[in-house]
Amino acid sequence: MGFFSKIRQLWKKEEHPSKIEAEVLKPEPVSPAAVDPADEEWKVSLRRSLSLAEPRLSVWLEQLTGGIDKKGAPLWERLYFLFEVLEVPPAEARKFVTSFSVWLDDMGYVHLEEFRSELQYRMALALDLEDEEDERDRLFLKLSQGLTKTKEQLSKRVDQLLSSSVKYDDAFWEELEEILIMADVGYQASADLLERLRSRARNIEEGNTDQFKELFMRELAEIFPSTPRRILPEPPEVLFVIGVNGVGKTTTIAKLAYRFRMKGKKVMIVAGDTFRAAAIEQLGIWARRTGTDFYSKERGADPASVAYEALDKALAQGVDVVLVDTAGRLHTKVDLMQELKKMKKVMAKKLPGSPHRTILVLDATTGQNALSQTELFSREIQIDEIIMTKLDGTAKGGVIVAIALQHGIPITFIGLGEKMEDLRPFDGQSFAKALFK
Ligand SMILES: Nc1nc2c(ncn2[C@@H]2O[C@H](COP(=O)(O)OP(=O)(O)OP(=O)(O)O)[C@@H](O)[C@H]2O)c(=O)[nH]1
Ligand SMILES: [Mg+2]
Structure with a gap:
């Protein structure tokens, strides 16, 4: 209403x-x-x-x-x-x-x-x-503030370049490329973006800074694939959250749980990270804070069996959304991938079609590392969406552009801080606008 x-x-x-x-x-x-x-x-x-x-x-x-x-x-x-x-x-x-x-x-x-x-x-x-104009304005301001450091690295430097250039000549494009690379957009993505800009910049007046920025914003926004509209499955909907250690999986799960709870859903959080005892405890605290059900077993338990049993319980208890946390680190990377695959397989067996969304969490402060993590995970596991955390504390926010361009995986949320409200739905248009306005 x-x-x-x-x-x-x-x-x-x-x-x-x-x-x-x-x-x-x-x-x-x-x-x-x-x-x-x-x-x-x-x-x-x-x-x-x-x-x-x-x-x-x-x-x-x-x-x-x-x-x-x-x-x-x-x-x-x-x-x-x-x-x-x-x-x-x-x-x-x-x-x-x-x-x-x-x-x-x-x-x-x-x-x-x-x-x-x-x-x-x-x-x-x-x-x-959330869609009311007032709330949108407020969230836009938050986005813009959260991106302050990336703005300094990217848009402020583009502004400086534009104000000192009268012509879009080779030197101009070279410098623009350097700015993009320095802002962690990455070589490949920078080259792609520049190619698009160069071909379209022919239609704008040389030296018209506003027109160029408009063009830049439009091209940037277009890079991001829109999130496909999904038909909600029969409940429970299962979200499988993966990513290397420390990227923010557990806190993101808490924030997502809170969003679902506020929308009136019955939510269950599952402690699939049984590698560290503290991980189970941390998740239990978040479950209490967000008022959600919690399923866990002892440290060292088989994560696949934790997931299986949790789904059993979720089905019996009429849970709407299940959020499965996972370990970010095991003895080796191979172990981690094997374990995640096993968890997926077991969940699909218990509840066909699940997990419905496999979400890769990435930490923006790691810059180009986030790009290699996407490569690493998507080689082994089908990633449906990406959540990029910690954009608030970094000048490396440009990496989000590289990930969108190189992998074409929708970015659904971004993290702009540690509060519940700091997990924001992502859309390319607002992102581009927040960077340049
Ligand atoms: N500034 C900021 N901090 C964040 C954000 N998201 C998570 N953090 C912080 O990042 C740290 C690590 O978060 P966790 O959620 O424990 O990360 P994890 O991926 O579960 O880590 P492991 O369980 O070790 O694999 C915590 O201190 C979080 O508060 C964000 O968007 N912005
Ligand atoms: Mg964790």
């Missing part, structure tokens, strides 16, 4: 305030038990100001949190109130507020300014508003 229909609902409610007042929620875990009649006044005035406000989540949150600067009962009450006027089922509202407050405790966040952005992100997901 979009904002406008929601705001219409709000107006509707305004005509029948007694109905809403009669349905005050009494959420158990974090809201005060009694309802003070004096409280009702703020509700009436808040509803009025919400219905008059611009229909944007950020504006609504601003109104909602007026006078509140930290976590606690008054904030929960207001959140419940917003959910109520938006007709979110009470049980869902309760789940949202409870899991959010558990997360705040875990992270040690107290003040609104520490968690406002995360709250807005979670609400956008829960209310299915």
Whole structure:
């Protein structure tokens, strides 16, 4: 449901305030038990100001949190109130507020300014508003900020080159190639990109910086294959997450789990990394933080049997999405590939068609290494999509272009930090725009 229909609902409610007042929620875990009649006044005035406000989540949150600067009962009450006027089922509202407050405790966040952005992100997901313009703008800003270092390496240098060149001559193209290579776009991908640019640049005025940048942005955006629309399988949908050690598989699983949870899915996380005891523990903590089911066995257990049994359980328990974590390192690379293949085979046996999505996680800070990892894995295992993490801390973001050009595998998400909201759906257009605007 979009904002406008929601705001219409709000107006509707305004005509029948007694109905809403009669349905005050009494959420158990974090809201005060009694309802003070004096409280009702703020509700009436808040509803009025919400219905008059611009229909944007950020504006609504601003109104909602007026006078509140930290976590606690008054904030929960207001959140419940917003959910109520938006007709979110009470049980869902309760789940949202409870899991959010558990997360705040875990992270040690107290003040609104520490968690406002995360709250807005979670609400956008829960209310299915991620596509609203306001949320898109906010996320675009995050993307742009997250790419700061890559921008310095790539687009700022392209800008400098453009401002100092009057002609697109050989020296210009050579320098552009060098910039691309330095930004980790890679030799092959840089050559491909330059060839496209050279042939199309003939149609633009020499020295017209804006036109050239537009062209560059368009060509860059076109490199990225769009994510094919998939028909959702009968649940459970199984996501198999692989990649070398330390790239961010486990944290990405937590972020994905959270996204699914916020969309109302029943999620199970599976500890397929039995190589390190700490890995099982780490995943268990994430499962608790994100409110998902968790399946694990002891350290050293056969990961294939863990996956098999987890699917058995997921099928029996009506789980919608299963996220399978895997080890990033075994005794040898050969062992790792063999193990991953075995896990895949066993899952397909238990649930034909699964795993439905095999996701390779790559760490952008490793630059060209990410490219060789893609080669290594895709030689052995069919990769359906790529998630690129840690774009926030690196000037090597250009490697994403090389991977898209050389492998044609869709990049579905990118990681821009360690918070839940920092896993962003990827699209080439916004990426190119964020780099150059
Ligand atoms: N800045 C930043 N850090 C990230 C991002 N994604 C993951 N990390 C951090 O990277 C580190 C490694 O993440 P893990 O999720 O444990 O990596 P892993 O692939 O599961 O590692 P192994 O289990 O050892 O194979 C953690 O400190 C994460 O917080 C990101 O997008 N940005
Ligand atoms: Mg891990």
